[in-house]
Amino acid sequence: MDYAALPDSYQWGNFTVLTVGVWAIAQRDSIxxxxxxxxxLLLTILTDIIHLSIYYPRGHNLTDLxxxxxxxxxxxxxxxxxxxFFVYQMYRERGGEYAFNLGFPTVSRDRSAYQSIDQQDVPCPYPDLDSKPAPRPF
Structure with missing residues (x-):
């Protein structure tokens, strides 16, 4: 008995993306x-449009279901x-860098003022002689 007007491929596609979404939320550090x-999500937008355009129930005698x-x-x-949009923002928060710009205003993270802690300052081969007072002769 077929209750739904949409095919099983619609349901499988959306449940698969839902499962991947649960996985993406559970793995907080995974880009x-x-x-x-x-x-x-982008693919299901396309397939949902196709499914609705092909399988949309026509006629005036539709059931409530x-x-x-x-x-x-x-x-x-x-x-x-x-x-x-919200998933893309989560992607950006997790450190994902993508080259396209959607045109939405975003808060940029200017990292030019920060110093990397991976590299230490190279020690000076000679001590700074100008900062020390000169020795006094006796």
């Missing part, structure tokens, strides 16, 4: 998990770009 979640299913699928599709 790979969050970029896979972002790419998955079919109307609800189509409404929730459309609502999910409308929220996915906002989800992509």
């Amino acid at each position: 790979d998990a969050i970029i896979m979640f972002l790419i998955g 079919q109307r609800f299913t189509a409404g929730m699928a459309i609502f999910s599709l409308l929220l996915k770009p906002l989800s992509c």
Whole structure:
């Protein structure tokens, strides 16, 4: 008995991305998990548009379940770009650097004033003679 108007591929695709999203949130230090979640969200936007355009129930004699299913699928599709924006912000917070700019105003992290702690200052081969007082002759 088929209750839903959308095919199983719609459900499998969205549940797979949901699973990757749970993994990305659980692995707080993983950049790979969050970029896979972002790419998955972008792909499901495309596949949701295709699924809704092909399998959207037509006709005036739709059941309440079919109307609800189509409404929730459309609502999910409308929220996915906002989800992509927040996932992209999480990607940037985790240290991900991507070359494209979406045009949104962001807070830049100017790191030019910071000194790296990986490299120590090279010691001077000769002591600074100008800072010491000259020895007094007797």
